[in-house]
Amino acid sequence: MATKGLVRVECPSCGESFDADFWTVVRGDRDHEVRELILNGEFDILMCPKCSVMFQHEEPFLYLDPSRDLLAFVMPETWLAEKDKWIAKMKADYEPVRAALSAGHGLSGEPLHLFGLAQLTALLESDRDREEETEVMEFMAREDGLNLLPVKPAAARELDILFSLPLPSGLSGREAALNAARGLSARNDALPRLKKLVNALEAGSGDSIPFLKN
């Protein structure tokens, strides 16, 4: 799979046209510098070879992070005007490689369709906060001798809960998890996503936990 491609672009300042390198696939779990560029708003910034002006030029790319079960088609913000058309095209293009990506990378979630880098940046920032909160919860849970089970990343994003779930050793099921999560939440009120995890467990029925990773 190619990760970069050349595209002819035109300088908005002097009109010079030149070939620029663009990422076509970004591996969030491997291309750490590229991930930082996205988070810092420096992704796809070009410099005109003639007049040296800096400008941003968006090209569509695929953002892939199997460790977080994340697959996103990131399209230029200007494509939003014809959103339905582009989503249909991305879905059609994706269909032939869907099976390979699922099997090879263990991706389970549906791909996301994002327009503009800002949407991807917001998602990555929210994942980073979620990771930090999860680490704090896990530290407290380990001190208490609790076990930790991974939550499906796509469900964690949708419900805005933590990436893992505490459970007392030797126990399983929703009630046990709810008690463990409540206990931790009562000791640290600076973890909004732990509160939401408590709420999500309270809202469940029976003893199954649908958002747990298999």
Ligand SMILES: [Zn+2]
């Ligand atoms: Zn120029």
